[in-house]
Amino acid sequence: MALYSEMNAEQLKQERAKLSARYEEYKAMNLALDMTRGKPSPEQLDLTNTMYDDLSKGGFKAKDGTDTRNYSCPAGIADMREVFAQILGTNAENIFLGNSSSLNQMFDSIMRAMVFGEHDSDKPWAQVEGRKWLCPAPGYDRHFRVTEKLGFELIAVPMTENGPDMDIVEELVKDDKVLGIWCNPVYSNPDGIVYSEETCRRLASMKTGAKDFRIYWDNAYVIHHLSDDENEQGSVPDILGLCEEYGNPSRVYEFASTSKVTFAGAGISCIAANKENMDHAKKIMAVQTICNNKVNQLAHARMLPDLDAVKAHMSKHAALLRPKFGKTLEVLTKELDGTGVASWHEPKGGYFISLFVMPGTADKVVKMCKDIGVALTPAGATYPYGKDPQNSNIRIAPSFPSVNDIETAVNVLAVCAKITAIDKLLEEQ
Amino acid sequence: MALYSEMNAEQLKQERAKLSARYEEYKAMNLALDMTRGKPSPEQLDLTNTMYDDLSKGGFKAKDGTDTRNYSCPAGIADMREVFAQILGTNAENIFLGNSSSLNQMFDSIMRAMVFGEHDSDKPWAQVEGRKWLCPAPGYDRHFRVTEKLGFELIAVPMTENGPDMDIVEELVKDDKVLGIWCNPVYSNPDGIVYSEETCRRLASMKTGAKDFRIYWDNAYVIHHLSDDENEQGSVPDILGLCEEYGNPSRVYEFASTSKVTFAGAGISCIAANKENMDHAKKIMAVQTICNNKVNQLAHARMLPDLDAVKAHMSKHAALLRPKFGKTLEVLTKELDGTGVASWHEPKGGYFISLFVMPGTADKVVKMCKDIGVALTPAGATYPYGKDPQNSNIRIAPSFPSVNDIETAVNVLAVCAKITAIDKLLEEQ
Numbered sequence: 001m002a003l004y005s006e007m008n009a010e011q012l013k014q015e016r017a018k019l020s021a022r023y024e025e026y027k028a029m030n031l032a033l034d035m036t037r038g039k040p041s042p043e044q045l046d047l048t049n050t051m052y053d054d055l056s057k058g059g060f061k062a063k064d065g066t067d068t069r070n071y072s073c074p075a076g077i078a079d080m081r082e083v084f085a086q087i088l089g090t091n092a093e094n095i096f097l098g099n100s101s102s103l104n105q106m107f108d109s110i111m112r113a114m115v116f117g118e119h120d121s122d123k124p125w126a127q128v129e130g131r132k133w134l135c136p137a138p139g140y141d142r143h144f145r146v147t148e149k150l151g152f153e154l155i156a157v158p159m160t161e162n163g164p165d166m167d168i169v170e171e172l173v174k175d176d177k178v179l180g181i182w183c184n185p186v187y188s189n190p191d192g193i194v195y196s197e198e199t200c201r202r203l204a205s206m207k208t209g210a211k212d213f214r215i216y217w218d219n220a221y222v223i224h225h226l227s228d229d230e231n232e233q234g235s236v237p238d239i240l241g242l243c244e245e246y247g248n249p250s251r252v253y254e255f256a257s258t259s260k261v262t263f264a265g266a267g268i269s270c271i272a273a274n275k276e277n278m279d280h281a282k283k284i285m286a287v288q289t290i291c292n293n294k295v296n297q298l299a300h301a302r303m304l305p306d307l308d309a310v311k312a313h314m315s316k317h318a319a320l321l322r323p324k325f326g327k328t329l330e331v332l333t334k335e336l337d338g339t340g341v342a343s344w345h346e347p348k349g350g351y352f353i354s355l356f357v358m359p360g361t362a363d364k365v366v367k368m369c370k371d372i373g374v375a376l377t378p379a380g381a382t383y384p385y386g387k388d389p390q391n392s393n394i395r396i397a398p399s400f401p402s403v404n405d406i407e408t409a410v411n412v413l414a415v416c417a418k419i420t421a422i423d424k425l426l427e428e429q
Numbered sequence: 430m431a432l433y434s435e436m437n438a439e440q441l442k443q444e445r446a447k448l449s450a451r452y453e454e455y456k457a458m459n460l461a462l463d464m465t466r467g468k469p470s471p472e473q474l475d476l477t478n479t480m481y482d483d484l485s486k487g488g489f490k491a492k493d494g495t496d497t498r499n500y501s502c503p504a505g506i507a508d509m510r511e512v513f514a515q516i517l518g519t520n521a522e523n524i525f526l527g528n529s530s531s532l533n534q535m536f537d538s539i540m541r542a543m544v545f546g547e548h549d550s551d552k553p554w555a556q557v558e559g560r561k562w563l564c565p566a567p568g569y570d571r572h573f574r575v576t577e578k579l580g581f582e583l584i585a586v587p588m589t590e591n592g593p594d595m596d597i598v599e600e601l602v603k604d605d606k607v608l609g610i611w612c613n614p615v616y617s618n619p620d621g622i623v624y625s626e627e628t629c630r631r632l633a634s635m636k637t638g639a640k641d642f643r644i645y646w647d648n649a650y651v652i653h654h655l656s657d658d659e660n661e662q663g664s665v666p667d668i669l670g671l672c673e674e675y676g677n678p679s680r681v682y683e684f685a686s687t688s689k690v691t692f693a694g695a696g697i698s699c700i701a702a703n704k705e706n707m708d709h710a711k712k713i714m715a716v717q718t719i720c721n722n723k724v725n726q727l728a729h730a731r732m733l734p735d736l737d738a739v740k741a742h743m744s745k746h747a748a749l750l751r752p753k754f755g756k757t758l759e760v761l762t763k764e765l766d767g768t769g770v771a772s773w774h775e776p777k778g779g780y781f782i783s784l785f786v787m788p789g790t791a792d793k794v795v796k797m798c799k800d801i802g803v804a805l806t807p808a809g810a811t812y813p814y815g816k817d818p819q820n821s822n823i824r825i826a827p828s829f830p831s832v833n834d835i836e837t838a839v840n841v842l843a844v845c846a847k848i849t850a851i852d853k854l855l856e857e858q
Contacts, residue, residue, distance in 0.1 A: 037500065045498040049489070052481035052728075060478070069474040069692040071466065099528040104718035108537075114544050115555060115579070126544060126555055142719075149716045150544070263498040266724035287578045289533035290571075293722060295695035299481075 003340040004421055009429055016422045019415050023372070026412050031373030033409040038189070038351035039400045040264050040317075047316050048262040051303045058302060060295060068294035074286060076270075077294055079301035084270040086307040087223055088256060089238040094272045096281070099292050102257035102269035106216055107146050109253055109271065112284050113179075113214070114150055119280035120250055121212040125179060126151075134172060134181035136164035138354055138382035138393045140189040143182040143218065152179070154384035159188065163195035166202040176209030180216055185236045187221040190354040190382050190395035192347020194234030204242035204251065215239070215252040222256055223314050225349040226322050234348055240274060249274045258300060260351065261314065268300050324398040327406045328353050335414030341421035342414075353396040354382070355413070361420040362391045368416040374409045432769040433850055438858055445851045448844050452801070455841050460802030462838040467618070467780035468829045469693050469746075476745050477691040480732045487731060489724060497723035503715060505699075506723055508730035513699040515736040516652055517685060518667040523701045525710070528721050531686035531698035535645055536575050538682055538700065541713050542608075542643070543579055548709035549679055550641040554608060555580075563601060563610035565593035567783055567811035567822045569618040572611040572647065581608070583813035588617065592624035595631040605638030609645055614665045616650040619783040619811050619824035621776020623663030633671035633680065644668070644681040651685055652743050654778040655751050663777055669703060678703045687729060689780065690742065697729050753827040756835045757782050764843030770850035771843075782825040783811070784842070790849040791820045797845040803838045 004012065060069045062077040075081065076097025085092040098105045114126040125131060133152035135144050136159050148154055155172060158165045163185065172178055183203070185195040195203075203215055217239050225233040243251040250273075258267035273281065304310050329346055332355065336342040344355045357365050362379035369376055377395040380388040396413070398406050433441065489498045491506040504510065505526025514521040527534045543555040554560060562581040564573050565588050577583055584601060587594045592614065601607055612632070614624040624632075632644055646668050654662040672680040679702075687696035702710065733739045758775055761784065765771040773784045786794050791808035798805055806824040809817040825842070827835050 039500050042496065042499075045489075045496070048498070049485045052484050052724075055481050056478045060474075067471065067474070067694075069477070069694050070471075071468050071688075071693045073694075100722045101718040101720070107717040111540055111544060115540060124555070126553070142716075145716050149713065259500075263724055264500045265496075265498055265502075265720055266722045284578065287571075287574050288536040289530040291529070291694055293529045293695045293725065295481075295692055296722065296725065 003338065004418075004425055005340050009426060012422045012426055016419060019419045019422070022415050023368070023419065026408070026415070027372040029408075031408065031412070033373060033401055033405050034375045035397045035401060035409055036375050036377050037400070038260075038397045040260055041320065041400050043320050044317055044399070045263060047313065048303070051262060051299050055295070055299050055302070060298060062294070062298060062301070066294070068298045071290050073294060074282070074289070074291045076292065077297045077301065079305070080268060080297040083301060083304055083306060083310065084256060084272070087310060088219060088254060088272055090240050090254070090272055094240060094274065094278065096271050096278065096285070097292060097297055098269040098271065100257070100259065100265065100267045100269060102218065102220065102255040102259070103142055103146070105269050105271045106143075106218065106255055109281065110146060110150055112281060116284060118212040118214065118250070119276050128177065128179065130177050132175065132178045134164070134169060134178060135384045136182065136188075137384060138190050138395070139182060140184055140218070141377075141381040141386070143184070143216070144384050147182070148385065156384050159191055159193060161193060163188070163193060163199035166199055170202065170206045173206055173208040173213060178208070178213065179210050180214040182216050182218065184218045184220060185239070186219060186234050187224060187347055187350025189220070189350065190352035190393070191345050192350045192352060192354065193345070194348070195236050197237055200237050200239060200242055201246075204239065204248060205246035213251065217252050217254040219254055219256045220260075221350040223310060224260060224317070224351070225314065226318050226325055227348060228315050228318060232348055240272060244274065250276050253277065260317070261310070262300060262303070266296065268297055321399060323403050324406055325353065327403050328396060328398045328410050331407060331410040331414060335411065336417065339418060339421070342417050351397060351399050353398065355394045355396055356392045357394060357417045358421040358424055359390045359392045361417070361424055362388060362394050364420045365413070365416045366394060368420065369412055372412065374412045376413065432767065433854055434769050438855060441851045441855055445848060448848045448851070451844050452797075452848065455837070455844070456801040458837075460837065460841070462802060462830055462834050463804045464826045464830060464838055465804050465806050466829070467689075467826045469689055470749065470829050472749050473746055473828070474692060476742065477732070480691060480728050484724070484728050484731070489727060491723070491727055491730070495723070497727045500719050502723060503711070503718070503720045505721065506726050506730065508734070509697060509726040512730060512733055512735060512739065513685060513701070516739060517648060517683060517701055519669050519683070519701055523669060523703065523707065525700050525707065525714070526721060526726055527698040527700065529686070529688065529694065529696045529698060531647065531649065531684040531688070532571055532575070534698050534700045535572070535647065535684055538710065539575060539579055541710060545713060547641040547643065547679070548705050557606065557608065559606050561604065561607045563593070563598060563607060564813045565611065565617075566813060567619050567824070568611060569613055569647070570806070570810040570815070572613070572645070573813050576609075576611070577814065585813050588620055588622060590622060592617070592622060592628035595628055599631065599635045602635055602637040602642060607637070608639050608641065609643040611645050611647065613647045613649060614668070615648060615663050616653060616776055616779025618649070618779065619781035619822070620774050621779045621781060621783065622774070623777070624665050626666055629666050629668060629671055633668065633677060634675035642680065646681050646683040648683055648685045649689075650779040652739060653689060653746070653780070654743065655747050655754055656777060657744050657747060661777055669701060673703065679705050682706065689746070690739070691729060691732070695725065697726055750828060752832050753830075753835055754782065756832050757825060757827045757839050760836060760839040760843060764840065765846065768847060768850070771846050780826060780828050782827065784823045784825055785821045786823060786846045787850040787853055788819045788821045790846070790853055791817060791823050793849045794842070794845045795823060797849065798841055801841065803841045805842065
């Protein structure tokens with residue numbers, strides 16, 4: 001395909017006419033396609049359907065004899081803590097199990113800091129005037145909303161192929177009002193970037209102005225590879241170990257969940273932290289609740305007793321997701337490669353493909369798609385305050401729709417991206 | 430039995446010698462009995478064992494088609510919201526379902542007020558210097574710990590046979606630093622008192638200094654009757670309706686859970702509130718999480734589809750609990766009636782029996798019991814800061830142990846209560 005920027009007005013208009021005709025064809029199809037959120041498909045959820053079937057037959061006791069039906073065991077049953085420890089490459093004593101949402105654990109963790117401070121804080125974070133939070137962007141909109149809601153000024157940090165731009169991060173964290181950073185280190189939402197070991201080491205070792213600075217390490221996609229070939233799979237070092245190694249043992253809270261392993265609406269989440277952070281959190285959590293849902297922990301531990309079982313299960317997810325990511329990339333390549341008006345990442349895992357359309361057009365592209373029945377995550381959502389300074393990034397979530405629907409939706413997206421690009425080029429000419 | 434207070438020193442010493450001999454006999458039995466917490470017994474938990482067995486067979490869709498396995502539906506599925514609405518005598522739109530712990534919902538609700546304030550607050554509660562909270566006592570230790578941890582001064586309010594002493598409450602709430610009150614209106618923990626309608630109406634209608642004053646209405650035992658005879662069952666009016674009726678529609682948050690209906694470690698909780706409170710909370714909860722465990726909600730709704738099913742199920746709990754409460758009361762009567770050194774409530778439901786031993790002796794009684802293997806809730810636990818000004822109240826939790834163990838444990842308790850009473854009387858003579 002020819003570079004649009006090298007076409008003259010006449011050529012662009014001809015191209016636009018063809019694209020407009022296609023747009024009208026799609027419009028006539030009365031589409032209703034949704035690629036807004038990273039939701040597992042029904043087929044993926046089916047993989048877990050039998051999880052509860054034999055629970056009562058096996059009895060409700062954890063391996064150590066704990067009756068999961070009753071009160072007790074606030075940190076969760078040892079069986080499932082061990083599974084998460086294996087997934088995250090840390091020790092089970094660092095793991096505290098929550099209910100279905102790791103986002104909930106992140107929110108609660110910052111709420112604790114807001115009201116009580118961290119164990120190494122001088123005062124509760126709610127009392128830190130002008131508190132700030134680093135937001136590698138593009139990033140996860142729900143992360144950003146948590147710290148926005150809690151009154152932090154959100155500071156965008158550009159993403160590179162190796163994770164957040166560490167030169168910038170190291171400079172920003174000198175400010176003692178900067179209290180934390182969101183990180184999604186493996187298959188980052190939405191770029192699918194895996195942080196390099198150097199990035200991880202710099203995060204663990206950097207000098208921060210705030211002594212109670214925290215990394216929120218959301219390892220949401222740690223086992224969510226698209227390939228079964230381990231050479232193709234992304235991974236990062238154990239961040240708890242790294243922080244300890246560099247003398248900053250309390251710097252990080254790590255999170256994970258089974259939301260995209262078992263049931264998005266009924267999984268198990270975990271928070272991992274060193275002893276000082278965990279002891280501090282536990283003192284507050286012991287007041288908050290007696291225990292979380294342990295029967296669900298048991299059901300999970302029975303179905304996924306160790307890392308091998310987890311890997312085998314995730315391989316089935318990968319088999320369902322690969323054709324969807326494949327189709328998305330195939331259409332993007334066919335439609336946009338060589339036009340010079342868009343670029344994208346080819347992730348090896350996670351739930352998203354991050355598309356960069358011509359700067360200044362992302363909102364128009366999303367609107368054009370929506371107008372004919374293709375719903376995408378709002379433009380800007382991947383940036384703090386929902387504002388993409390380039391107005392360029394669009395997050396594609398291919399997990400939920402069928403391959404056929406994806407083919408249609410991504411074609412629509414590509415057509416819209418090209419039309420808006422042409423309009424912009426014509427304007428500029 | 431003779432009144433101890435009318436015995437002379439010689440008679441008291443003789444009585445004490447007999448009691449000491451019994452104490453030594455119990456000691457020789459090397460007991461290990463636990464009556465500390467209101468935990469359901471294994472037999473009660475067995476009533477729910479099959480809850481998950483046919484889940485997958487029935488499919489994972491709620492009645493309205495919601496796939497409970499996936500994200501969505503933050504307030505919970507309509508099926509189970511309706512069941513809680515029937516239990517609480519309110520409308521389903523007032524109900525928001527949480528995970529297993531209603532205490533967690535109470536904590537989170539006050540945390541929201543701490544950081545964001547209520548919808549009718551001038552400022553976040555964390556900024557209210559000298560904030561106070563009313564604690565009807567004896568009461569639930571975990572309630573008190575929540576507001577203690579969150580920096581409220583705890584103000585004890587005496588309990589009467591009709592609930593908190595409303596003359597005192599009405600006086601105290603004139604102070605605009607008093608931001609709320611804990612209430613456990615049906616079968617109060619530990620007294621088993623059911624608030625009178627007048628108490629409820631006075632709570633709903635009283636003038637408060639703080640315009641954002643909140644009642645935390647923990648309706649934990651609303652359906653936890655010991656008798657199947659409705660004339661014997663306690664009940665209170667719908668408090669949301671009452672607050673609305675008196676022009677204080679945002680005054681109350683109501684809570685309930687299935688912790689003592691299905692599984693204590695894996696139930697469903699709910700918060701009920703009027704539209705203004707709910708809208709305010711939902712804005713924050715939408716940032717906190719995507720949704721709670723809906724598969725568990727579905728399992729509950731399938732087993733307990735309506736109030737009739739709930740009542741039939743609770744009747745089975747009652748059948749298991751009646752002999753335990755009966756045995757406890759039988760032993761207390763046999764051992765202590767007529768001695769004048771103890772009094773107790775005879776609850777019609779709930780999880781506790783509240784025993785008042787001779788003032789100044791509760792801590793000694795609990796210690797004597799513990800020394801020979803009978804664990805009771807620490808003396809004082811039922812009062813703010815764990816300090817019973819009378820040092821008299823002991824909470825008995827008869828639900829978990831077997832009837833035989835209860836017989837032994839309550840005999841030990843009675844013997845210890847009498848020994849310490851005699852020692853005190855002898856001292857005073």
